[in-house]
Amino acid sequence: MQNEITHYVALDLGSESTAAYFESAANPKGAMIFLQQYAQKLISTKPTYYLDNKGNISPRLKTAFSIKDGVQSAPLPEQHSELEFLDANGQKKDYDKSLFTFFGAADGTRTGFILPNPKIPFQSGAEQIIPKVEPSNQPGTKFNHPPLVIVQHLITQIVRNLILCSKEIKEIKDIDPKRIHLTLTMPNVYSLTHMESIRTFVEKHAGVGRVEAIYESDAVAYFARGASKATDPDGIRTFKRKVLKRKNKKDLRIVTIDIGRGTTDLSLIRIIGTDLSSGTPDTRKHFVYGRTGKSDGGNQLSYVLAEHYNQQLRSTFNKFGQGLVRPLPFDFLTGQTPMGSYQTEVLKQLQDLIEVVKKSFNEDYTIGLSSKEQISLISHVIDSLFDSMDSDWKTKDDYQRLRQKLGEAMILPRRFPGVLRNWWINLRSKNDSEKRQKQKQLSVLKDRIARYVEENIKDLINELEKMVVSREKEESEIWKKVFDKDCTFVLIAGRASQFKPLKQAIYGSFGNFPPRNIQFLEGDDAKEACCKGAVTFQKSLDKPMNADELHGTYGFLAAAPDIEEEAFRAIDTSVLNIDGVTTIKFNTISSYYLVYSTRHRHDDTDPPELQDGATAFLDSFRGAEFKVDYDKRAMVIKVNDTTVVPVPTFGDVDDDIFPKIWPELVRPE
Numbered sequence: 001m002q003n004e005i006t007h008y009v010a011l012d013l014g015s016e017s018t019a020a021y022f023e024s025a026a027n028p029k030g031a032m033i034f035l036q037q038y039a040q041k042l043i044s045t046k047p048t049y050y051l052d053n054k055g056n057i058s059p060r061l062k063t064a065f066s067i068k069d070g071v072q073s074a075p076l077p078e079q080h081s082e083l084e085f086l087d088a089n090g091q092k093k094d095y096d097k098s099l100f101t102f103f104g105a106a107d108g109t110r111t112g113f114i115l116p117n118p119k120i121p122f123q124s125g126a127e128q129i130i131p132k133v134e135p136s137n138q139p140g141t142k143f144n145h146p147p148l149v150i151v152q153h154l155i156t157q158i159v160r161n162l163i164l165c166s167k168e169i170k171e172i173k174d175i176d177p178k179r180i181h182l183t184l185t186m187p188n189v190y191s192l193t194h195m196e197s198i199r200t201f202v203e204k205h206a207g208v209g210r211v212e213a214i215y216e217s218d219a220v221a222y223f224a225r226g227a228s229k230a231t232d233p234d235g236i237r238t239f240k241r242k243v244l245k246r247k248n249k250k251d252l253r254i255v256t257i258d259i260g261r262g263t264t265d266l267s268l269i270r271i272i273g274t275d276l277s278s279g280t281p282d283t284r285k286h287f288v289y290g291r292t293g294k295s296d297g298g299n300q301l302s303y304v305l306a307e308h309y310n311q312q313l314r315s316t317f318n319k320f321g322q323g324l325v326r327p328l329p330f331d332f333l334t335g336q337t338p339m340g341s342y343q344t345e346v347l348k349q350l351q352d353l354i355e356v357v358k359k360s361f362n363e364d365y366t367i368g369l370s371s372k373e374q375i376s377l378i379s380h381v382i383d384s385l386f387d388s389m390d391s392d393w394k395t396k397d398d399y400q401r402l403r404q405k406l407g408e409a410m411i412l413p414r415r416f417p418g419v420l421r422n423w424w425i426n427l428r429s430k431n432d433s434e435k436r437q438k439q440k441q442l443s444v445l446k447d448r449i450a451r452y453v454e455e456n457i458k459d460l461i462n463e464l465e466k467m468v469v470s471r472e473k474e475e476s477e478i479w480k481k482v483f484d485k486d487c488t489f490v491l492i493a494g495r496a497s498q499f500k501p502l503k504q505a506i507y508g509s510f511g512n513f514p515p516r517n518i519q520f521l522e523g524d525d526a527k528e529a530c531c532k533g534a535v536t537f538q539k540s541l542d543k544p545m546n547a548d549e550l551h552g553t554y555g556f557l558a559a560a561p562d563i564e565e566e567a568f569r570a571i572d573t574s575v576l577n578i579d580g581v582t583t584i585k586f587n588t589i590s591s592y593y594l595v596y597s598t599r600h601r602h603d604d605t606d607p608p609e610l611q612d613g614a615t616a617f618l619d620s621f622r623g624a625e626f627k628v629d630y631d632k633r634a635m636v637i638k639v640n641d642t643t644v645v646p647v648p649t650f651g652d653v654d655d656d657i658f659p660k661i662w663p664e665l666v667r668p669e
Contacts, residue, residue: 003176003178003179003209004179005025005179005180005181005209005210006024006025006026006175006179006180007022007023007024007025007169007172007175007179007180007181008022008023008024008025008180008181008183008535008538008539009021009022009033009163009169009180009181009182009183009208009535010022010182010183010184010185010219010530010531010532010534010535010538011155011158011159011163011182011183011184011185011531012185012216012219012528012530012531012534013063013118013119013151013154013155013158013184013185014060014063014119014260014261014262014527014530015063015117015119015260015261015262015263015297015299016062016063016260016261016495016527017050017058017060017061017062017063017527018035018060018061018062018063018158019032019035019059019060019061019527019528019530019531020032020033020035020059020158020162020163020531021033021528021531021532021534021535022163022168022169022535023535023539024172025539028227028229030532030535031168032059032060032528033059033162033163033166033168033169034057034059034166034167034168035059035060035061035158035162035163035166036049036050036057036058036059036060036061036103037166037167038085038086038161038162038165039102039103041086041090041091041092042085042086042092042095042102042103043101043103043104043105045105045106045107046105046106046107047103047104047105047106048103048104048105048106050062052524053523053524058524060527060528061102061158061162063117063118063119064104064114064664065100065101065102065115065118065154066100066101066104066111066112066113066114066115067099067100067101067112067113067115067130067131067133067145067150068098068099068100068101068111068112068113068133069112069133069134070133070134070135070136070139071096071097071098071099071136072097072098072099072135072136073135073136073137073138074135074137074138074143074145075145075149076099076145076149076153078205080097080098080099080153081152081153081156081157081160081201081205082156082160082205082207083095083097083098083157083160083161084160084161085098085157085161085165086161086165095161098157099133099145099150099153100112100115100153100154100157102158102162112133113131113133114131114664114665115130115131115150115664116129116130116661116664116665117261117262117299117660117661117664118150118151118154119151119187119262119263120147120262120295120657120660120661121147121148121150121151122147122148122189122190122194122616123147123295123657123660125656125657126147126657127144127146127147129657129658129661129665130144130145130147130150132144133145148197148198151198152197152198152201152202155184155198155202156201156202156205156206159182159202159206159208160205160206160207164177164180164206164207164208177207177208177209178207178208178209179209180208180209180210181208181209181210181212181538182202182206182208182210182211182212183211183212183213183214183219183531183534183535183537183538184198184199184202184211184212184213184214185213185214185215185216185219185530185531185534186198186213186214186215186216187215187216187260187262187263187265187293187295188215188216188217188263188265188266188267188291188292188293188598189263189265189293189294189295189598189616190215191552191596191616191618192550192635192637193618193635193636193637193644193645194616195213195215196213196635196636197645198213199211199212199213212538214534214537215265215267215291216258216260216263216265216530217256217257217258217265217266217267217291217293218256218267218269218288218291218537219529219530219531219533219534219537220256220258220267220491220493220529220530220533221254221256221267221269221491221533222533222534222536222537222540223491223493223521223525223529223530223532223533223536224239224240224243224254224489224491224519224533225243225254225271225533225536225537225540226240226532226533226536228240228241233522233523233525235519235522236519236521236525239489239491239519242489242516242517243489246486246487246489247486247487248484248486248487249273250272250273251270251271251272251273251484251487252270252271252272252273252487252489253268253269253270253271253289253483253484253487253488253489254268254269254271254488254489254490254491255267255268255464255483255488255489255490255491256268256269256490256491256492256493257457257460257461257490257491257492257493257494257497257506258492258493258494258497258530259297259298259456259492259493259494259495259496259497259502260297260298260494260495260496261297261298261299261494261495261496262295262297262299262660263293263294263295263296263297264293264294264296264297264456264457264460264494264496265291265292265293266290266291266292266293266460266461266463266464267288267290267291267464268288268289268290268291268464268467268468269286269287269288269289270286270287270288270289271284271285271286271287271542272284272285272287283541283542283543284540284541284542284543285542285543285545286537286542286543286544286545287545287546288546288547288549288551289467289468290464290465290467290468290551291464291467291551291552291598292460292463292464292467292551292552292598292599293460293598294455294456294460294598295660296452296455296456296659296660297456297494297496297660298494298495298496298499299659299660299661299662300452300456300659300660301358301449301452301496301499302351302354302355302358302662303658303659303660303662304445304448304449304452304659305354305357305358305445306332306333306350306354306662306663307333308441308445309332309350309353309354309410310331310332310333311441312406312409312410312441313328313331313332313385313406313409313410314328314331315409316402316405316406316409317402317406319405320398320401320402320405320406321398321402329342329388329389330342330343330346330388330666332346332347332350332663332666333658333662333666333667334666334667334668334669335666335668335669342384342387342388343388343666345384345387346381346384346385346388347662347663347666348384348663349377349380349381349383349384350381350663351663352377352380353374353377353378353380353381356369356377357369357374357412358499359498361499361500361501362500362501363500363501363503363504364501365416365446365449365450365501366414366415366416367412367413367414367415368414369412369414370414371411374410374411374412375407375411378407378410378411379407381410382403382406382407386403409438412442413442416442416443416445416446417439417442417443417446418443449501450501453499453501453502453505454505456502457502457505457506457509458505458508458509461506461509461510462509463598463599467551483510483511483513485513485514485517488513488517489517489518489519490506490510490513490517490518490519491519491521491529492506492518492519492520492521493521493525493526493527493529493530494526494527495526495527497520497521497526498520498522498526503520506518546577548577548632548633548635549573549577550573550576550577550630551573551598552596552597552598552599553570553571553573553596553597553599553608554570554571554573554576554594554595554596554628554637555568555569555570555571555584555594555595555608556568556569556571556584556586556592556593556594556595556621556626557592557593557595557607557608557610558586558588558590558591558592558593559590559591559592559593559620560590560591562588564605566586566587566588567607568607568608569584569585569586571584571628576628576630577630577632580629580630580631580632581627581628581629581630582627582628583625583626583627583628584625584626584628585624585625585626586624586625587624588624589622589623589624590622590624591620591621591622592620592621592622592623592626593610593617593618593619593620594617594618594619594620594621594639594644595608595610595615595616595617595618596615596616596618597615597616599615618637618644619639619642619644619645621639621640621642623640626639626640627639627640627641629641
C-alpha cells in the first residue's frame with residue numbers, strides 16, 4: 001500500500017539537549033539517532049560534542065543554537081525550513097544559508113548570536129530576549145524574527161537534515177520518507193492552539209508521511225509500556241515487570257512527572273486493557289485523566305543558587321576589592337556588554353559548580369560536600385573571573401586577600417541555619433553583624449529552595465489529583481481511588497528529578513502509596529524516555545479516547561474589572577469537548593482576554609492571574625457576549641467566528657524569563 005507507515009520517529013526538543021529515536025513498525029530493535037554525526041562536515045573547524053553520562057559522544061544534540069546576521073531575509077521565507085545541509089554525496093550544501101548554527105567549535109567559538117532555550121517561544125518576554133539579526137534584504141538594520149517562526153523552522157530543519165539524512169535512517173534500504181510517522185513531544189504548558197501551530201508547519205515542510213504531537217509527560221508514560229529489553233537497566237526491567245504483574249489486569253494508571261531544565265510536566269494516563277475472559281479481540285483504550293505543568297524547571301533551581309553566589313560576589317568585591325584598579329567588570333547574572341568569551345567561561349565554571357552542589361544535597365537539605373571539595377570548584381570560577389581583569393592586579397597585596405575572601409563567601413555550610421529567630425538569639429550577644437548577615441542570606445537561600453520544591457512538586461501533584469477526583473465524580477464507579485496500588489504506578493523523568501529534596505517531596509506527596517510502585521529514571525534514560533515513549537505509544541495501537549479533549553481552564557478575563565463577578569468567566573470545557581460550541585456572557589461591554597491556564601477549574605471566585613507562570617494570554621476580544629467554537633478535527637478554537645492565533649505570551653513577567661534561560665543569556669543592566 002502506497003505511503004503505508006513503516007517507521008516511527010519521535011523528536012524531543014529539550015531545553016538542555018534534543019533527542020530523536022526511531023523504530024520500524026515490524027521490528028522492536030530501535031535506536032537513538034545520532035544527531036551530531038555531521039558536525040565535522042558542517043563546520044570548518046573541530047566541533048565540540050555533547051557527551052553522555054559516560055563521557056562518550058551522545059546521540060543527543062546540545063540545545064545551544066545560534067542565529068546569524070545577513071543570511072536570510074525578513075520575514076523568514078517558508079522555503080528556509082527546507083534547506084538541504086548536505087548534497088547526495090554527503091558534502092556540505094546549504095548549511096551556511098541557514099539562519100541557525102547547530103554546532104559549535106571545540107575552542108568555544110560559535111557563529112552568530114546565542115539563541116536562548118528554543119522551547120519557550122510562547123513565554124512572555126521571549127520576543128525580547130531572542131537576539132535581533134541583520135536580514136539579507138535589509139542591510140544595516142536589525143530584525144526580531146518571531147519566536148514561533150524560529151521554533152517552527154528550527155524543528156523542521158532538524159527533522160529534514162539531522163534525522164531523515166542520518167545514517168540510521170539512510171541505512172534502511174529503499175525507505176520512503178512518506179512512510180515515516182513523526183511524533184513531536186511538547187511541554188504541557190503549551191495550549192492546544194500553540195502546539196497545533198508547530199505541528200501543522202512541520203507537517204507541511206518536513207516531507208514525512210504523518211506528523212503528530214504529544215505532550216511530554218503523556219509520552220513518558222509509554223516508556224513504562226515498552227517491551228522489556230535485555231539492555232534496559234535493572235531498575236527499569238524490574239519496574240516493567242511490576243506493571244505487567246499488577247493485580248488489576250484490566251486497568252493501568254501511570255502518573256508521570258517530567259522535570260526538565262525548562263518546564264515541569266505531569267500527567268495521569270489511564271489504559272483500560274483487554275477483558276481476558278471474553279475470548280474475543282479487543283482494543284486497549286487510552287485516556288488522559290489529568291495533565292498540568294509549570295513553566296519552571298531545573299534551571300529555576302540553578303538560578304536560585306546563582307543569585308546567592310552573585311550576592312556573595314558583589315558584597316565581597318565591594319568590601320575587599322576597593323584597592324584594585326577598576327570595579328567588577330561583570331557578575332554572574334548581568335553584564336554591561338553582550339556576553340563575551342570571558343563571561344561565557346565564568347558562567348560555564350559556575351554552572352559546573354552549581355550542578356555538583358545540587359547533586360550533593362541530601363533529602364533534609366544538608367549538603368554532602370566538604371568545604372575543601374567546594375573550594376576546588378570555586379577556585380575555577382574565581383580563576384576565570386580574574387582572567388578578565390588587568391594583569392597588574394595580580395601584583396597587588398590585596399589581590400590574594402580578595403581571592404581568599406571570595407572563596408570563603410561562596411562556601412555553603414553542610415547544614416543551613418534554622419528559622420531566623422534562633423540564630424538571631426544565638427548571635428546578637430556577639431555583635432557580629434557580618435556573620436548575622438551571612439546567616440540570614442543562607443536561611444533565605446534554604447527557604448527559596450524549599451519553596452521551589454513546594455511549587456514544582458507538591459502544588460502540581462495536588463493540582464493533578466484535583467483533576468482526577470473531578471473526573472471520578474463525573475464518570476463511573478470503577479475509579480474508586482486516585483492511587484490504587486494494584487494498578488497505579490508513578491514514573492519520574494527529567495534531569496532535575498535527581499535533586500534529592502525534590503525526590504523526597506515526591507514520595508511524601510503520595511502518602512501511603514507504596515514506594516515500590518514509584519520509579520525514578522536516571523542517567524540517559526531520564527532524558528530519552530520522552531522520545532522512546534512517544535514511539536511506543538504509536539506502536540501500541542492503543543485507542544486514544546480523549547486526544548482532542550481540552551484540559552486545564554479556558555476563559556475570559558476582564559481587562560478592567562470593577563466587581564468580582566465580572567472579573568472572569570470560565571468556559572465549560574466539558575460542554576465544549578462534547579458539543580463543540582458554548583457561549584460566555586458578561587453584563588458589561590468591555591475588552592476581555594481569552595486565557596488558558598494549566599490549573600483546574602478556575603471560576604469567578606478564583607480567577608487566573610496574568611503572568612503567574614501558569615496562564616497564557618491567547619487573544620483579546622471586545623463585547624459582552626462571546627460564542628466559542630471548538631473544531632476538534634482541526635483542533636481550532638474560534639471566538640465569534642474569529643480563529644484564535646497563538647502569540648508569544650505564555651508564562652511569567654518579562655524579567656522572570658531570565659531564570660529559565662540562564663546562563664545562555666544574562667540580564668542586561
